Amino acid sequence: IIDYNKIKEASAKHPKLKEINYTYGTAGFRMKAEYLESVIFRVGILAGLRSKKLNSKVIGIMVTASHNPEADNGVKLVDPNGEMLEQRWEGYATQLANAQSEEDLITVIKSIVSQNEIDESKNAIVVYARDTRPSGPKLIAALEDGIKAINAVGENLGIKTTPQLHYFTNYLNCCEKPAEGRYEELADKLYYEKFANAFYKAVGDNQRLSTVYIDAANGVGAPKLRELTEWINKINDNIFKVTIINDDINARGKLNFQCGADYVKTGQNPPLGLNLACEHRAASLDGDADRIVFYYVEEDGTFRLLDGDKIAALSAGFIIELVKTAGLDINVGVVQTAYANGSSTAYLEEELKVPVSCVPTGVKHLHHKAQEYDVGVYFEANGHGTILFSSEARTAEQEKAVKKLQALSELINQTVGDALSDLLFVESILMNRQWSFQKWNSIYTDMPNRLVKVVVSNRHIFKTTNAERTLVEPKGLQEKIDKLVAQYKNGRSFVRPSGTEDVVRVYAEASTREDCDELAFKVAGLVY
Ligand code: NG1
Ligand code: ZN
Known part of the structure; x- marks a missing residue:
């Protein structure tokens, strides 16, 4: 049962900073670590509510700010199947984070409970981990206060990678739960064992x-x-x-x-x-x-970069070949964002003849789209991505190629993009093909490209459509960008507000490095 007085008292120890407005963005809450204490406390409460709502399924919480500077931190919730938090609940996270007083907080909790018909008497269980940031331990302590305040059981996994937390959350909801006190160690052991064995099979x-x-x-x-x-x-x-x-x-x-x-x-x-x-x-x-x-x-x-686009092309090419050899009736598709290099899209569509779709930035969008294929390959150009194998593809019965496909499906972390599993995955394909990095790079030639940040007074006035490739607001800006782009051979450029930093991003491509840099610079000038 939920003890609202207990929540109030606990919350008073982690008061909300009045002047800050929080949003659960592309990757959860992310900002300077010193602003996050109240938010993380409340995320503990939300995870408890979500677990109750889902019949005591285990919910995951990751405290990290990924590639951001060391002084930042962040937090995101992971659903029982290891995927990102359901979108409607992101809204609840934002509401909880912004409740100004303890009374407001209780009102928001009560409204979440009633809107979702949550049975307060259900048990709740959450697992949580953090990266190596120095602000981590203090934030974890605030998180634990939130988890206790809602009477949920919390298991601390210590320091883990984000994909380990996703993988283990999914594992706990489908397999036998470890004994109390053994979670942290098992979250490592099971992960290493699984990916090491799959790698051995795949190579x-x-x-x-x-x-x-x-x-x-x-x-x-x-x-x-x-x-x-x-x-x-x-x-x-x-x-x-x-x-x-x-x-x-x-x-x-x-x-x-x-x-x-x-x-x-x-x-x-x-x-x-x-x-x-x-x-x-x-x-x-x-x-x-x-x-x-x-x-x-x-x-x-x-310098030659083999980025997320090249990983997608390498993976899709190898998988398609296996599917053909095995004579399987399986549809393979690739999902990209507007940041994908133009040459990679052309290679996938024209050489590999694989369907490619473009979705807004953020892994959750790519993940959802990839689920529409039997084998859905998705990578952001920045190197975040994975491959989803539907169960049909996993059980098809056709000897050697199928076995290899099976091994690949086990080698990739299907809950989320995972650098360590992706590393093994790429290595196993390169080993099967006996390809050097040079050979891999030569499958297509990147169009010169540039990504720049522009600090603006209010990034929220920038509104996009068409998988973020077209600006609808501020009015008239897109027409100006189009005019510039038209002056460059193979020119492409788009502008969107970041979901994780207080900046607007400008991306540009053109046939030469000089043209590309000039185009990026000029478009940035329009935005500023
Ligand atoms: P924003 O800040 O919304 O551009 C960045 C990355 C995303 C994604 C998120 C989460 C780029 C251009 N954007 O989002 O792809 O990885 O961070 O980490 O790389
Ligand atoms: Zn990251």
């Missing part, structure tokens, strides 16, 4: 590849990848070689600083601390290890 006896240098952004990916690699090496110490750099999770100020997937993708250059020789294969994770981008340098020093 078969193909010839091994060279070491991959991994920039772990000085975040949680470093210790987790190290342990995962140890598990793989226990099965066979010859199939997977990594050297982890930027693995300092204890030094202040290093997380995501001039390193990590976002830094490398946006800057189109290697991270701090990595001396890339031309024969080296390298990759960068982000601060919570759900994004990955690969890269190398040519003999003449040119």
Whole structure:
């Protein structure tokens, strides 16, 4: 039963900062860590309510701000199947976060209870984890106060990657629950065991590849990848070689600083601390290890990025080939956002002849769309994505190719984009194909592109349509952008407000680097 007085008293210890207006955005709540205490306390309450509503199913909570600076933090909820929180409940999260007083908070809780006909007497259970940010422990303490206030059972998983939390939440709702006190350890063990075994199956006896240098952004990916690699090496110490750099999770100020997937993708250059020789294969994770981008340098020093678009193209190409060999009647589709490089879309549609759809930014949009296919490949250009295999594809009975498909379906973390599982997935395809990074890169040539941030006084006046590729407001701006774009060969540009930062993003592509940079600069000038 819900004890409203207890909630009131507990809430008074985590008062809302009056002047701040919170929104549950693309990736939950995200901002400077010092503004988040009240929000996180209330997220604990919401998770309890959601668990009660879903008949005591386990709800997950992740405390992270991913690739954002170390001083930021954030929180998001994970539904029982390991997917992002249902959209209607995002609205409740926003309402709860913005209730000014303790009385308001109780009113919002009561309205959620009555709108959803929640049975207050149901048990509630939540699991939660955090990344390596220094603000994490304090925020976890506030979260625990919220969980206790609603009389939910909370299991602390300690430090985990975001995808581990998604994976384990799903696991707890379909498999046997561990004994009390064993959750934290099992969330690691089960994850390592599953992906190490699947990797072993997927690589078969193909010839091994060279070491991959991994920039772990000085975040949680470093210790987790190290342990995962140890598990793989226990099965066979010859199939997977990594050297982890930027693995300092204890030094202040290093997380995501001039390193990590976002830094490398946006800057189109290697991270701090990595001396890339031309024969080296390298990759960068982000601060919570759900994004990955690969890269190398040519003999003449040119930097080549193998981003989310290239991962999607590599995966779709291999899967389509397996499906054909097996003679399966399975539809494969790819989901992208407006940030996908124009050349990647052309390659998928014209060379691979696979249907491609474009949806708004944010993994939840891609995930939903990908569920419409038997095999749905989705990656954001920034390296966040995964592949969904429907159960038909998983049970089809056609020998070798099917077995390989089966192994691939086990190797990818289907609850959410996961840098560590994506790394193993890519490695296994490259090993099956015996492809170098150079060969992989050559499947299509990226159009020169640029992504810039523009700080504006109010980003909320920017409204988009057409999967965010067209501005409807401010009036007249899109026409001006169109005019500029028309002046450049293969020009493409669009503008949208960020869902995670207080900026507007401008993206541009054109046939030459000079044209592309000029176009981005000019469009940014229109926005500013
Ligand atoms: P916003 O800030 O809404 O552009 C960014 C990324 C998204 C997604 C979220 C969540 C870009 C251009 N945008 O969103 O793709 O990953 O963060 O982390 O990369
Ligand atoms: Zn991330």
